[in-house]
Amino acid sequence: MAFFNTPEQRKAGFRLTFIACLVAVIVLGMGVFTRLADAGLGCPDWPTCYGHVLWPNEDHEVARANEAYPDTPVEHDKTWPEMIHRYLASSLGLFTIGILVFSLRSREPKQPVKLPMFLLGFIILQGMFGMWTVTLKLWPQVVTAHLLGGFTTLSLLWLLTLRLNNFHWQIPAIAEDKLKAIRPLAVIGLLIVVIQIALGGWTTSNYADIACPDFPTCQGAWLPPMNFAEGFNITQHIGPNYLGGTMDNAARVAIHFSHRVGAIVTAAYLIFLAIKLCGLSLAAAKKLAVAIVVVLTAQISLGISNVVFHFPIDVAVAHNLVGALLLLTQVTTTYFVYTAAVNRGGIRV
Known part of the structure; x- marks a missing residue:
């Protein structure tokens, strides 16, 4: 359908x-x-x-x-x-x-x-x-x-x-238990993507994009010097002007590094969620799972390209827009699994 x-x-x-x-x-x-x-x-x-x-x-x-x-x-x-x-x-x-x-x-x-x-x-x-x-x-x-x-x-x-x-999805009766089990998983996936987007926003607002100019290492090390206390100090006072940022390098590295770790967690969980969607025995759910993986792959590729090509503005804008698309896949997943109806006749949609 x-x-x-x-x-x-x-x-x-x-x-x-x-x-x-x-x-x-x-x-x-x-x-x-x-x-x-x-x-x-x-x-x-x-x-x-x-x-x-x-x-x-x-x-x-x-x-x-x-x-x-x-x-x-x-x-x-x-x-x-x-x-x-x-x-x-x-x-x-x-x-x-x-x-x-x-x-x-x-x-x-x-x-x-x-x-x-x-x-x-x-x-x-x-x-x-x-x-x-x-x-x-x-x-x-x-x-x-x-x-x-x-x-x-x-x-x-x-x-x-x-x-x-x-x-609304029409779920075969045989997959009813799987549907109930996947509902909280969909919410968790949505929350993880929101947190990752927030990390990305905190990265750009503090000009921490270029804090790690290399990949897959950061500052030439797997665990560079980082200052998480300053990097995630959300009680900092309002200054005269934040254009260009005010944090030191270690704080910005902590922010950027956290965003990279968040990307790994997000990717792993969404792949897990896509596998669960495929288990619903529903063609539409499988297509959505494929869409999640495709958008996720594009987002990871753009994130890596940002670093490799030294943060060109067109790639950076695309990275944000594909991030928005990834968020919409999670909104869509959550909506469909919570509004799905069980088809007792077992017809696949």
Whole structure:
């Protein structure tokens, strides 16, 4: 059976929600590009950019902006990514309002309403984190939370898409016990991927990407000098500006090394989960297991390529986007194993 239901079987707002998911991917990618291009402070004020709705472009506008913000002069290669990211992110709020209107006006049974309402509130909160990212000068705690908020927004939109798609697995009765056993395993897989993404966010927000410029060793050693206490000190005070990072090398190595170890744990567990999915005697579950392994392989390859090719920005952006795709595979797995129905006739779907 195809993954997507026929239009007659879907619930109201499916297409709009699916489009919103695609927009969220673009927003996430643009946000990552902005961060990796060191354009997070490309506009030192919020919500405008040097007081402009877009950004200063004319010579007299640039001169006036430089006079108003002498500590952060205009850099044209950093202003436009920041503002485009802001406007794209704002558009998600409009999409969510439209989705909520569809839900409230629908007469269909079990039409999701609470999730669109929560999504709208969460996107507003995410906008606040975007503001704090600028006003608190790239404070790592806020930058990491903002990144996780972007992944969460995409995940919630995808979850809503799945619910509006109104498609459920039909599990043969013989696999019912396996289905029950795999449910907590799916949740654990989701949590592991979230933790790994958080580690990745903490790595980039503290500029620890290049702390280990070699692979598979780090700083030429399997266990280089590391300072975990400083590397994971989330109570650090708000400084004047975190552009470029403030931690010493040992602390950054500890962060980067932890992210690598997390990648090993994540890979091992998701392969284990994929094997369990194959045991459900369901064609759709096997296809999802293959998808998990394929996306996981791509993510590991991109992570290694980041180091080998000295962190090119296009590879780094792709690494983040495939990480988001890996997260969506876990959202999908968790959704399907918890909403699956047991087919007593033993028909395979």
